[in-house]
Amino acid sequence: MSLLHRDARQEALAELSCFRGEFYSCLTARSDALFELADAVLCGDGPVRSLAELSLVGEHRRGHGGLYAALARGRVDTGRLQRALAAVPLPRAVDGRLVLAIDITCWLRPDAHTSPQRILCHTYGRGKDQHIPVPGWPYSIICALEPGRSSWTAPLDVLRLAPGDDNATVTARQLRDLLHRLINAGQWQEGDPDVLVIADAGYDAPRLAFLLEDLPVQVLARMRSDRVLRRAVPPRQPHTMGRPPRHGGEFVFGQPDTWGVPDTETVTDTRLYGTARARSWDRLHPRLTHRSSWATADGTLPVVEGTVIRLDIDHLPSGSTPKPVWLWWSGTDATAADADRLWQAYLRRFDIEHTFRLFKQTLGWTCPKIRTPEAADRWTWLILAAYTQLRLARPLAADRRRPWEKPSSPDRLTPARVRRDFRHIRPQTACPARAPKPTRPGPGRPAGRKNTRPAPRHDVHTPKKTQPAQGQKKRSTTPKPRRTG
Secondary structure, eight states, X not given: OOHHHHHHHHHHHHHHHHHHHHHHXXXXXXXXXXXXHHHHHHHOSSXXXXXXXXXXXXXXXXXXXXXXXXXXXXXXXXXXXXXXXXXXXXXXXXXXXXXXXXXXEEEEOTTOTTOSSOEEEEEOSSSTTOOEEXXXXXXXXXXXXXXXXXXXXXXXXXXXXXXTOOHHHHHHHHHHHHHHHHHHTTSSOTTSOOEEEEEOTTSOHXXXXXXXXXXXXXXXXXXXXXXXXXXXXXXXXXXXXXXXXXXXXXXXXXXXXXXXXXXXXXXXXXXXXXXXXXXXXXEEEOOOOSSGGGTTOOSSOOOOOEEEEEEEESOOTTOSOOOOEEEEESOOSOXXXXXXXXXXXXXXXXXXXXXXXXXXXXXXXXOSOOOSHHHHHHHHHHHHHHHHHHHHTGGGOOOOOOTTSOOOOGGGOOHHHXXXXXXXXXXXXXXXXXXXXXXXXXXXXXXXXXOOSOOOSSOTTSOOOOOOOTTOOOOOOSOOOOOXX
């Protein structure tokens, strides 16, 4: 082992140990049981199927009763854990920019009729072209993305949506709090590129950009193919009468005759999608109305301008017919290099789907039948802390592949393969959890030894006799003779 590799290994091991100690400090009630529960998730031999089976893992030294009690009555200092997640090393793009992806994934609970705060969640893949609403708990998760194709992300925050929450408002507040934590942790400093936030078509990108306009943030989101935007107002001619217009001509996504000449156009050869053609149009904005998320806004609604990018590809890896992708970026005056960087960054957004799949299928995030949403929040934070430990243990893990699997280099290990080796990495790190206390009765008094404690003054098992009150006749305790005949 070279000195450089040994120093890198020692640094990665120190970061993992530091985070494990900070994670234990965030557990303020039933900390030992919760900490060992997270270790059991990381050291299990296969996918997590139930909480009771986790109590059989060797790293969990307590019974299944203590496991359920820890989730039901334990406490997690989420504020401190959020700061700890923001302080760990984060992946960055090629230009040193932080790229964050935000999406909502649901913990479906259709049979939990007594569980409160459930919301109808839209599900996909349960039928051809069917979107079936199923009751559950939706969670908004923010992850930092890697620069290249990878199944790794860095989860930084999670928030459960309550009934009646506005999606854009809650997301903006969640992003604002996260950015303040990243700035305080030194992840962004003055002079660094703006943080790029990537979202899917379910988010109102112009409103999200308007709510975050005072922060160093750029918003990139996909738009539906049936949207209609407006151009900027042309310069006003002299001697023109009447009130000046606020919106220019229409830009209809489904009508090419309204597009005009694009401001930039690039053609890129890709390995998976063939030729990718990207065209962009500058300074387009939606015409806002006092409806939906803007219903409570007072006065004149703002004009939120941005850049629209249309991406066309030759084919998909699955063989299906590709559809054009429309993107809206909160910046303006985009160059050809900006357009290529933005659509390539949007493709990295799908890496967050690998993280959701690992949460649900391997780490067992949605497997427990938890009744209360508070216990579900504790379990969710444990899953995020466990995944962060996997990411920090990535440089330390060995490739413990199955006989039928292909070998992989250490820098290309997936989270599932790193989890196989975490049981061997764990003894090298700090384990602050204490051993469980014995719950069985003690051995009793040794044979041949007498009890030296003083005897009580009265029999503690017999209630004291009370004196009759004055004027009452004392009841006789002598049994009366039974009458015969």
